[in-house]
Amino acid sequence: MAKASFDPQEFRSALSTFTTGVTIITTRAENGDPVGITANSFNSVSLNPPMVLWSLDKSAMSLSAFTNNKHWNVHILSTEQEALSGRFASRGEDKFKGLELDQGINNIPLMRNCTARFNCRTAFMYEGGDHIIFVGEVLNFDKTDLPPLAFQSGQYALAAKKPREGVQLSATPPPECSYTEDLLGYLAGRAHFQLVASLRNLLQSQKLDEQQFFILSVLSIQDNLTLDEINGFVDYTGNSVSEAEMEKLQEYDLVVRVNKDNDSRYLLTGNGRDASVKHIALAKAVEEQVIDQLGAGEVEALKFLLKRLIKVTDPGLPDLWSSGEEKNVKTSA
Template identity: 70%
Template structure:
């Protein structure tokens, strides 16, 4: 790792950015009664007894006089669903509190809802800190819940995921001779997770007299109707299965799919029974997902989805976007 021999402010900022933090909104009330709020990631704990926390604000910030002269302020640790709210309070020149629901607190400082944690504070000390002012507050009241928190790392929003020490086998033992296959191989991890969830779904689908291949076809037609056989296959080819005329005739026989003839084109549409069957299958798939999500926890499940979306984008061979507007 290269060591900076001369001080470069931009490099220093980038180095500081590697420290992952939470994202907070700090609120107070101005003397004229107007609500004030800013996004900050400089929040930190100071003391448990007495209960003290701190955060810092740039001296050039327009809201500095309000916080300097004020007595009370609230720290809101944002949940992963509040990324848009973070962006709003980081922007100047708009009514940040428009249509934002507030709770009543111990002071007149605005108290936002649906956060991962909230700390209602009274200023205890203020310190000069270079180009910032450091505010240390006594915590008068606080609350928290199980919502996964929003994180910030290297200039981007992030999601935190747990790494339990005793829950995972990290494949530290060497592989057998002449074999480099380990439990940490991404393909193995993805494949095993996929087939375990698919097996759980398959057992539920067996009660519907449909298999997962029919589930894929009906799901595609539920999202985008009136497709040719080639168009259906363009959307399901990643599964390793292809929709055939025989499989479409089977679904027709089950009165789940109907054909529309348009010149030389044959297009397939869902019947009312087909749409109902697709919605029932989706409910089964969501039940499997909810069971896994409950075991992972909401934060880890959300982080997993983000990583899988990035992996899909990185490995996409050029499949059409099923959800793209026509």
């Protein structure tokens, strides 16, 4: 059979555009040592009988373990297991060190916190060019609601469900204008206001406004800040914090001002921390409701995309979640 004339690297690149899940496949060597590799060649073969397949490079050091042991387990990784995927894709380390394993129906390592797991027995092995294809009978399986980790074009990715074409927020056709509901600014803005509706009610009961909420939120993450530093962190809201607003929070016994190194710095009081804890608890409760409705996978993908959106539109604001040491490094660089 004649070989194709196209560039192997280009062929690999084209294949990588096909988005797959990420799996770790485990077995035991002839001496009983655990063996595991990362693979994205996993696929289903048959429902009745239940069968799956995956492939392994003929040059892989683990090839003899999988060809000599009929039993192996497939772990479909969750988004929480990206580091684990990297560990099992590398060589020269104890991949199972520190891992808590479950007892499956065979003596093969069975890892926890996966999206799904399959206990398999080799039914057939085929040569497929430079790989060996393993077709396995599924003896047992389980699954969770954890969102799966994906792999696309050489990078990890997140999977999210896409609405059917033509599905709109409104049941009526949009008016003839250029401002449509598909504008990113509208979607992000409406989602924001709907998510914080419950928070506004809580703030009203605490006799606080959104500006004061931003101040307390900043100080709950990084305490002991000057007024200029606080303003640096809330600049994205389009509003600036005045000394009069800080004095009002002091009157409420939510913030205290201290003088240090000729600077006035602000810290949260015990009451201020209690107020912030209530804000965080409510935000997490709203998030749990969204997860129940959308699913954990969609929410994880949404967070990932929003972080990317924030990064590409960031005008250069300071990072609120960086430590003081990190900020000093950035300043001196």
